[in-house]
Amino acid sequence: xxxxxxxxxxxxxxxxTLPPQPNLIARAxxxxxxxxxxxxxxxxxxxxxxxxVFADLIAPYDPVAQNVPxxxxxxxxxxxxxxxxxxxDVFSRVVFGSRVSLYIGLMSVCIGTAAGVLIGVSSGYIxxxxxxxxxxxxxxxxGFPPLILALILVVxxxxxxxxxxxxxxxxxxxxxxxxxxxxxxSTSQEMYVDAARAIGGSQLHVMLRHVVPNSLAPVFVLAxxxxxxxxVAEASLSFLGLGVPPPAPSxxxxxxxxxxxxxxxxxxxTVYPGLALSVVVFAFGLFGDALRDVLDPRLRGR
Amino acid sequence: xxxxxxxxxxxxxxxxxxxxxxxxxxxxxxPGDVAMLILGGDASSPSAQQQIExxxxxxxxxxxxxxxxxxxxxSLVNGSFGGESFVDRESLGAIIGRRLPVTLQLAFYAxxxxxxxxxxxxxxxxxxxxxxxxxxxxxVTIAGTAVPNFWLALLALLALxxxxxxxxxxxxKNLWEDPSTHLQKVLWPxxxxxWGFSANVTRxxxxxxxxxxxxxxxxxxRAKGLANTVVVSRHALQNALMPxxxxxxxxxxxLLGGTVVLETIFGLPGIGQGIVLAATTRDYPVxxxxxxxxxxxxxxxxxxxxxxxxxxxxxxSYR
Numbered sequence: 001x002x003x004x005x006x007x008x009x010x011x012x013x014x015x016x017t018l019p020p021q022p023n024l025i026a027r028a029x030x031x032x033x034x035x036x037x038x039x040x041x042x043x044x045x046x047x048x049x050x051x052x053v054f055a056d057l058i059a060p061y062d063p064v065a066q067n068v069p070x071x072x073x074x075x076x077x078x079x080x081x082x083x084x085x086x087x088x089d090v091f092s093r094v095v096f097g098s099r100v101s102l103y104i105g106l107m108s109v110c111i112g113t114a115a116g117v118l119i120g121v122s123s124g125y126i127x128x129x130x131x132x133x134x135x136x137x138x139x140x141x142x143g144f145p146p147l148i149l150a151l152i153l154v155v156x157x158x159x160x161x162x163x164x165x166x167x168x169x170x171x172x173x174x175x176x177x178x179x180x181x182x183x184x185x186s187t188s189q190e191m192y193v194d195a196a197r198a199i200g201g202s203q204l205h206v207m208l209r210h211v212v213p214n215s216l217a218p219v220f221v222l223a224x225x226x227x228x229x230x231x232v233a234e235a236s237l238s239f240l241g242l243g244v245p246p247p248a249p250s251x252x253x254x255x256x257x258x259x260x261x262x263x264x265x266x267x268x269x270t271v272y273p274g275l276a277l278s279v280v281v282f283a284f285g286l287f288g289d290a291l292r293d294v295l296d297p298r299l300r301g302r
Numbered sequence: 303x304x305x306x307x308x309x310x311x312x313x314x315x316x317x318x319x320x321x322x323x324x325x326x327x328x329x330x331x332x333p334g335d336v337a338m339l340i341l342g343g344d345a346s347s348p349s350a351q352q353q354i355e356x357x358x359x360x361x362x363x364x365x366x367x368x369x370x371x372x373x374x375x376x377s378l379v380n381g382s383f384g385g386e387s388f389v390d391r392e393s394l395g396a397i398i399g400r401r402l403p404v405t406l407q408l409a410f411y412a413x414x415x416x417x418x419x420x421x422x423x424x425x426x427x428x429x430x431x432x433x434x435x436x437x438x439x440x441x442v443t444i445a446g447t448a449v450p451n452f453w454l455a456l457l458a459l460l461a462l463x464x465x466x467x468x469x470x471x472x473x474x475k476n477l478w479e480d481p482s483t484h485l486q487k488v489l490w491p492x493x494x495x496x497w498g499f500s501a502n503v504t505r506x507x508x509x510x511x512x513x514x515x516x517x518x519x520x521x522x523x524r525a526k527g528l529a530n531t532v533v534v535s536r537h538a539l540q541n542a543l544m545p546x547x548x549x550x551x552x553x554x555x556x557l558l559g560g561t562v563v564l565e566t567i568f569g570l571p572g573i574g575q576g577i578v579l580a581a582t583t584r585d586y587p588v589x590x591x592x593x594x595x596x597x598x599x600x601x602x603x604x605x606x607x608x609x610x611x612x613x614x615x616x617x618x619s620y621r
Contacts, residue, residue: 139313140320143601147559148577148593149324155581155589156331232450236563239452240578259456259567267460274453282448 031294038290044283052098059092063249075268082268084257090268093249094276100250101280104161104234105227108168113223115169116176121215123177124184125207134177141174150233151242159245164237168230179222183215190214221292228284235277251277310608314601321597322378326371329586374590384591389583394591397576402595403476404572405561407484411492412557413550416500421539421546423500424507429534431512439504446501452563454494459567462490474570491564499557506549510542517541544611551607558596 032039051058061067061079067087075082081090123134141149150167157163187193188211196206237243238252239259246253251273258269358364362373377384383394427439462468470490475483514520515538523537524530562574569575573592580588 136313136316136320139317140324143317143321143597144324144593145555145559145562145596145600147562148596151562151577151581152325152328152589152593155584156328235450236452240563240566240581242578242581255453255456263456263460264463267464270453270456270460274450274456278449278453281450282444285444285448 031290035290035293037286038293041283041286041288041290044279045287048098048102048280048283051095052102055096055099059089059095061089061092063088063093063096064247072262072266081272082266084254084266084269085262090254090272093254094251094273097249097251097254097273097276098280100161100244100248101231101234101277104165104168104244105230107162107165108172108230109223109227111165111169112172112226113176113219116173117180117212117215117219119173120177120180121184121207121212124181125188125203125211131181135181138174138177141171142178144171146171146229147233147236150237151240154237154242159242161244161248164234164243167237168233171233172226172230175226176219176222179218180215183218184211187211187214217295221288221295224284224288224291228281228288231284232277232281307609310605314605317601318598321601322375322594323371325590325593325597326367326374329590330367332584332586378591378594384594385587387580387588388585389580389588394588397588398573398592398595401571401573401576401592404474404570405565405574407477408488408492408495408561408565408570408572409557411488412495412499415492415496416503419496420500420503421507421543424504424546425511425534425539427504427508428511428515436508439508443501443504446497447505451494451498451560452567454497455491455564455567458490458494470568472569487568487570491568491570495557495560495564498560499553502553503546503550507542507546510545511538514538514542547607547610551604554600554603558600 031042065088067083070079070083070087071085073079073083073087075090079089079091081094083089084093119134123131150164150171153167153170154163157166193206193210196210201209234243234250235252235255238250239256241256244250244253246257254273255270258266258271258273262269362370365373374384381395383398386393387397423439427436430436459469471483471486473483474487477484515534520533520537523533528537558574561572562578564570565572565575566578573596577589577592577596580586580592
């Protein structure tokens with residue numbers, strides 16, 4: 001493919017000066033004006049993060065301390081979301097549950113993204129037999145319904161917060177690999193990669209300094225979307241009794257607890273954790289959509 | 303196109319093999335000795351040790367992994383589907399024969415409901431872009447993708463029992479055994495599954511229709527005086543369906559995953575509920591064969607969809 005140099009020279013380049021970079025607040029305000037739904041999602045997610053960080057200050061009661069005389073109180077002034085069969089405050093447990101959700105979401109996405117980008121980019125960049133083998137493994141893992149793959153991994157690793165995070169990370173890796181490989185393939189056709197190679201950059205140097213950083217934007221969009229998916233998956237696994245073990249306050253676990261025999265007698269046990277989960281996932285969806293619109297140049301201006 | 307299809311067919315077997323290896327290896331990571339788990343986890347006395355040894359030999363757990371793997375693979379092919387349950391010794395053939403129809407019926411209803419509802423809704427939303435109908439469809443579909451299906455299921459059960467004093471029948475019956483019980487049992491899970499499934503299908507139908515409706519050939523069709531319904535159904539919709547079908551294939555993964563949770567909540571004795579039950583009792587021959595079955599179903603359906611592309615869109619064969 002003939003590379004023409006005139007691409008680099010636009011008419012009027014000399015007269016073109018960069019506009020002053022807007023500061024963070026101005027950019028956030030601009031985002032909020034252009035994508036009100038996305039901004040709403042971002043605000044909800046901010047609330048989630050604050051709730052997780054300051055859970056000790058927000059929650060009026062200890063999330064695991066039992067207070068049997070106060071068992072199964074209806075929601076009211078003293079217990080906003082009522083109490084469960086051990087007299088534990090449901091509101092406090094929902095607040096602390098945000099920690100479990102966020103921890104598992106962030107852990108699985110970070111590990112999955114790091115591993116996936118590394119494997120995907122090297123697979124795309126090295127190519128050959130290595131690429132072929134990696135792609136077959138990715139195909140095989142993508143053949144699983146994600147929840148099922150996570151489920152058997154959690155069964156194998158044993159029930160704990162970290163094994164749920166690990167299982168969801170493994171489920172996520174093939175999706176990142178596929179995306180990172182595709183972007184790496186197109187990135188390595190760019191001229192600056194040729195240039196870096198021409199001035200004597202080693203294979204590894206070119207890959208890590210030039211190909212990886214320029215393949216990240218689509219991966220970030222995928223990661224935002226997967227955060228919400230991972231949080232639902234954790235809740236589903238815990239709901240099935242195969243995720244985070246009690247007494248840790250996980251939203252899915254709380255719902256399983258409520259649904260087993262107390263669905264009608266004490267619906268608040270099931271309804272509030274599910275509401276928290278739905279609002280968070282909804283917020284991730286809105287924020288992710290807006291982020292994709294902003295970052296994906298093909299959708300710009302719609 | 304033909305080259306692509308041949309490649310796609312040739313890759314089917316290796317993909318299945320890799321998936322089966324993944325399942326096998328994961329199942330071998332199970333903590334503790336499986337034989338010990340079956341016998342109740344007590345290995346202190348010499349007689350128990352001896353018993354465990356006998357059991358391990360009988361189950362073939364003393365053989366090297368590759369031998370065990372090949373034996374499992376062969377049993378999948380020769381019709382015994384991986385032996386029998388550790389817990390109640392029911393053969394896997396019988397388990398699958400009993401559970402597969404339940405999941406297939408549930409998935410079938412969900413797909414039919416979403417096909418009937420989501421494509422027309424997407425078309426209507428696209429034709430009425432930015433009018434109240436469009437906003438309503440968008441809100442409902444976003445909610446459909448955001449609300450976790452198991453919470454929705456619990457809310458449905460709660461509302462039905464509190465307001466209508468209705469609870470689903472206790473035992474499941476197949477359609478051909480007892481249609482009334484069957485429908486009462488599967489109606490709600492099918493609807494909930496269909497909502498999640500059709501939400502995305504509707505969104506993509508809408509987006510794809512919006513794109514096609516701006517094409518020149520649609521304007522031409524309008525200009526030569528065709529009625530709006532003809533333009534939309536004959537000229538626009540046919541060309542907008544391609545991404546919808548692609549997405550439906552991708553969505554199958556979510557659908558099959560969703561059956562696991564919904565079958566458990568609604569007490570439907572399908573494959574998903576079987577996997578969850580087997581997972582809680584560590585019944586690994588059942589887990590690995592049932593999971594393999596789901597993977598096989600998903601990969602074959604995706605292959606089928608890819609093979610259908612050429613039929614649906616004849617333009618592809620000229621590329």
